[in-house]
Amino acid sequence: MTQSIRYRQLEGERPSWQGIAPATCLFRTFDEELFSLKSSEPPSANIMQKNNCSGDHKHSERGWRVDFSLALFNRTGKYFIGKSLLDENEDLIDRISYWRVFSKDTPCGLKARILGKLEAIERDLRVQRKEDRWRAKAGTKRWLHLDPLTVLHRELREQDVVLCHDLGPVTHPQLFGQGTGDVYAMAFDYIRQVQPHIVFVSHASSTIYRDIYGSPRKSSVICPPIRADLGKSMLVGPENVTGPFLLTVGSIGTRKNQASAIRAFAGSGLRARGYSYVLCGEIEPGGDEVKELAKKTDGVVVLPYVSDSNIRWLYANAQAFVLPSLLEGFGMPVAESIAAGLIPVVSQGGVLEEVAGEGCLTIDCMSVEDISRGMLEAVDMDADEKSSRIRRMQEHVQAYSEDTFHRHWRSVLTGRD
Numbered sequence: 001m002t003q004s005i006r007y008r009q010l011e012g013e014r015p016s017w018q019g020i021a022p023a024t025c026l027f028r029t030f031d032e033e034l035f036s037l038k039s040s041e042p043p044s045a046n047i048m049q050k051n052n053c054s055g056d057h058k059h060s061e062r063g064w065r066v067d068f069s070l071a072l073f074n075r076t077g078k079y080f081i082g083k084s085l086l087d088e089n090e091d092l093i094d095r096i097s098y099w100r101v102f103s104k105d106t107p108c109g110l111k112a113r114i115l116g117k118l119e120a121i122e123r124d125l126r127v128q129r130k131e132d133r134w135r136a137k138a139g140t141k142r143w144l145h146l147d148p149l150t151v152l153h154r155e156l157r158e159q160d161v162v163l164c165h166d167l168g169p170v171t172h173p174q175l176f177g178q179g180t181g182d183v184y185a186m187a188f189d190y191i192r193q194v195q196p197h198i199v200f201v202s203h204a205s206s207t208i209y210r211d212i213y214g215s216p217r218k219s220s221v222i223c224p225p226i227r228a229d230l231g232k233s234m235l236v237g238p239e240n241v242t243g244p245f246l247l248t249v250g251s252i253g254t255r256k257n258q259a260s261a262i263r264a265f266a267g268s269g270l271r272a273r274g275y276s277y278v279l280c281g282e283i284e285p286g287g288d289e290v291k292e293l294a295k296k297t298d299g300v301v302v303l304p305y306v307s308d309s310n311i312r313w314l315y316a317n318a319q320a321f322v323l324p325s326l327l328e329g330f331g332m333p334v335a336e337s338i339a340a341g342l343i344p345v346v347s348q349g350g351v352l353e354e355v356a357g358e359g360c361l362t363i364d365c366m367s368v369e370d371i372s373r374g375m376l377e378a379v380d381m382d383a384d385e386k387s388s389r390i391r392r393m394q395e396h397v398q399a400y401s402e403d404t405f406h407r408h409w410r411s412v413l414t415g416r417d
Contacts, residue, residue, distance in 0.1 A: 063094035166329030236309035247318035254286030264371035315340035320378035345374035357396030359389035
């Protein structure tokens, strides 16, 4: 026996389709079994049983609903932050929504593509019509939004929580896809009006928000954790990577500024000394241009896909880490590289320097020559200085432990913050 999520009347939740006829028509053409779950005990009953608790009363007081729509699109840092948070706080979570559909498991394959397409249609319509309505009722539960954009899916209240990774789409819309800046500006304006609890991933993001929108009614800064599961994977070297190399991990495109880093590598003379430059990550706007430049530059390798085992091997064998980003939300790869014992070369004066702490090498990300200087300094650093810098940075990144992350989030979700 199955229950259709599409038609089921969830407690306190009434989907609103008014004004989005194209999405409605498309949505209703799919077989309802595609969006169905096996009927079983309600989540609250399962959670109470798991924790040896008796009483729906306790769960109803602490029950959260979560919008995890960002999981439909990628498996980047935002996804892993959200997944870690949800896994650790399962006993506090009532249901999880992906766009406007509740699901026990994270949608994947065809289901994820369909839901992602429908959300994109709604997002495009909002931008075209400058329409911030079409929001579903929030119900009686508190909502946790794992990305600011999802506040447009349903009513937002003061008691809700919004996780903010960065203000980049608002401050630098040219670095993102067409319309992205407009829809994020719409979402942040709604957040400013309602004043929910905002959790920032860095002090830099918190400061930028205040500069644009003023001080929020309630806010926290909870830095993401270094992924513990990454350290548990095997070390497997990817193909086409040999000899000494510099490494960049992160989405490939204009925002991460890899084109300047490639030009800096070409001008550094490191290729003549036997070095190569390895890049890996998801493609984002500007990524195709980076890949074309890499093909024309001797010694530059762009990996199409890397597993956790490959990533761990790359961190373990690289000579230095390079990330001259124009814009970052947090920059977890920098913390991961430090944990692996690498010297990071990062953009000065932003969140990457905040993440790395004292000991990193900072460069002017707008200067190819300065990026070259940072690469050479990292490679030619003597052993004593390198050891001293790494020791200071590794002490600093201990703050990005999973225990600290989960303890702070637990306080937010249980009202002890």
